[in-house]
Amino acid sequence: MPLSVPPFSELIAGCTRSAVHLEMRDVYAVEKEKREFEAWRGGFRHDPTDRASWWRPWLDLVQETVARGVVVQRARIVSEPVSEYIRYEHAGTFTNVAAGEEVRWLPRRRASDIALPGNDFWLFDDRLIRWNHFTGDGASAGQELSDDPVAVKLCADAFAAVWARAIPHDQYEIH
DSSP, X not given: OOXXXXXXXXXXXXXXXXXXXEEOOSOOOOGGGHHHHHHHHTTOOXXXXXXXXXXXXXXXXXXXXXHTTOEEEXXXXXXXXXXXXXXXXXXXHHHHHHHTOEEEXXXXXXXXXXXXXXXXXXXXXXXXXXXXXXXXXXXXXXXXXXXXXXXXXXXXXXXXXXXXXXXXXXXXXXX
């Protein structure tokens, strides 16, 4: 039976070792990003030297979590050539890195022999999964929490395999 899903800030606050995130979609259409994505499409780019203009609560949360000694990692499996949305994500990822998150990119062709779960996820301390569900067009379809040991092992193994092959953000060139 699925567990109720507390706010993300509570889940990550309970971490003592690691919080890892695997993203596998080429397009996300979540409501909270629509305005920023449209601005990016119109030519807006964050100025890396003007931290005050792009720093946001999410980055505070990551920075606080990393300061507590928790490793925060995100791996993205992407099709190449990348979608417009992935170009947008890549352009803004320097903010995640500035907050202390480690980010890597894996071309989908290099993931063919990795057993992957059917949905994006966050895995907290190798014990608790927050599944992220999406509709076909990339809109959020909610989250689900699981502590099922078989699913936890699948997610941990999948993330480790992806992470080992993936390219660090500062070395990944958009194709």
